[in-house]
Amino acid sequence: MxxxxxxxxxxxxxxxxxxxxxxxxxxxxxxxxxxxxxxxxxxxxxxxxxxxxxxxxxxxxxxxxxxxxxxxxxxxxxxxxxxxxxxxxxxxxxxxxxxxxxxxxxxxxxxxxxxxxxxxxxxxxxxxxxxxxxxxxxxxxxxxxxxxxxxxxxxxxxxxxFARLYQTHLYMIFMNNRISKNIxxxxxxxxxxxxxxxxxxxxxxxxxxxxxxxxxxxxxxxxxxxxxxxxxxxxxxTMRTFYQFFKKQFVGANTFVDSRFGLMGLSTYEILYEHLILGTKGMIKGLLIDRDYCWLYYPFLVASRFFAYGYIYLKKLRL
CATH class of the missing domain: 3.90.550.10 (Spore Coat Polysaccharide Biosynthesis Protein SpsA; Chain A)
Incomplete structure (x- = not known):
């Protein structure tokens, strides 16, 4: 840390x-x-x-x-x-x-x-x-x-x-990116x-x-x-388990899909960049250099978040 x-x-x-x-x-x-x-x-x-x-x-x-x-x-x-x-x-x-x-x-x-x-x-x-x-x-x-x-x-x-991955490692990576870009x-x-x-x-x-x-x-x-x-x-x-994280994604998705992440001050591109590029780089470093195996959760975290947001987005399209 x-x-x-x-x-x-x-x-x-x-x-x-x-x-x-x-x-x-x-x-x-x-x-x-x-x-x-x-x-x-x-x-x-x-x-x-x-x-x-x-x-x-x-x-x-x-x-x-x-x-x-x-x-x-x-x-x-x-x-x-x-x-x-x-x-x-x-x-x-x-x-x-x-x-x-x-x-x-x-x-x-x-x-x-x-x-x-x-x-x-x-x-x-x-x-x-x-x-x-x-x-x-x-x-x-x-x-x-x-x-x-x-x-x-x-x-x-x-x-x-899982909590260390989500609340410490990813938080640091994403906040560093947002602060450096002033977004x-x-x-x-x-x-x-x-x-x-x-x-x-x-x-x-x-x-x-x-x-x-x-x-x-x-x-x-x-x-x-x-x-x-x-x-x-x-x-x-917070988010002690993957299951707790997964359930909360559907709640957050309703708000953020409606605003297209406008409430966060981020574009959809920035959200994808953080998760697919920065997060993946963090996972590689975490596993190969830091030997921190909490990063093994990362593919599941990203997949579950994208699933929840995709599901809510498609559901709203059909309404």
């Missing part, structure tokens, strides 16, 4: 003057005053949930372990039927209910929170060390047009081989936001489920806001 993080850093150095994304800036470059570092602002952790008993406790424990002095935890639950609520009650400051789309839950969280900074996290995110938040918040002062502090995501140390939208989900920037774009679209985070990231970019990327990672404990 250290080698891949260095690649991300090197890519960022070439684009440090870019008007959208800034990668790991040094404190000497800061000239903004979005936040008062002598009186640290309230950070509201807004976490949508629905039947997440397997992951929510680790997420909330990692938030409670932060050395940051001023936080609140807002749970936005979609009518869970498992132990999610009973777990959340041990850690959260407020539980509200919204059984609508992901975008609707995020907007409900925004409206229910009080923080100057909004930490929009999924319930399967784990903050790996107690100083993460207090190190991340000062990056809002890079300049006064920063809306978001966007961290690297990696699979947790105990992740399955796509960044700093959507699992990111820190200034509340005022989300209010500037009129809040979060309640009508969008899959891809809502890309949509609000696009509107932030369109208003000229900047994203600061930091390589201090969050653990994303």
């Amino acid at each position: 250290q080698h891949q993080t260095k690649e991300m850093n090197d890519t960022g150095k070439k684009n440090q003057n870019d008007n959208y994304i800034i990668i790991n800036p040094s404190m000497e470059e800061f000239d903004g005053n979005n936040i008062d570092l002598k009186n640290l602002p309230l950070v509201s952790f807004c976490i949508p949930t629905k039947n997440n008993e397997d992951t929510i406790e680790a997420c909330l424990e990692s938030i409670k372990a932060q050395n940051y002095p001023n936080t609140e935890i807002i749970i936005i639950d979609g009518n869970s039927t498992d132990k999610t609520i009973s777990i959340a009650q041990k850690y959260s400051d407020k539980i509200v209910y919204d059984a609508g789309t992901y975008g609707s839950a995020c907007q409900t969280g925004l409206e229910s929170s009080s923080g100057e900074i909004i930490a929009s996290l999924d319930s399967d995110i784990i903050i790996p060390h107690s100083n993460w938040l207090i190190h991340a918040v000062p990056y809002f002062n890079y300049c006064n047009r920063v809306s978001s502090v966007w961290p690297l995501y990696v699979a947790p140390p105990n992740a399955t081989g 796509g939208y960044f700093g959507g989900g699992n990111t820190l936001f200034l509340r005022k920037s989300l209010e500037d774009i009129g809040g979060i679209n309640r009508d969008i489920h899959w891809g809502a985070d890309f949509e609000w990231a696009k509107r932030l970019k369109d208003l000229g806001y900047k994203v600061v990327f930091i390589s201090d990672p969050l653990y994303h404990d």
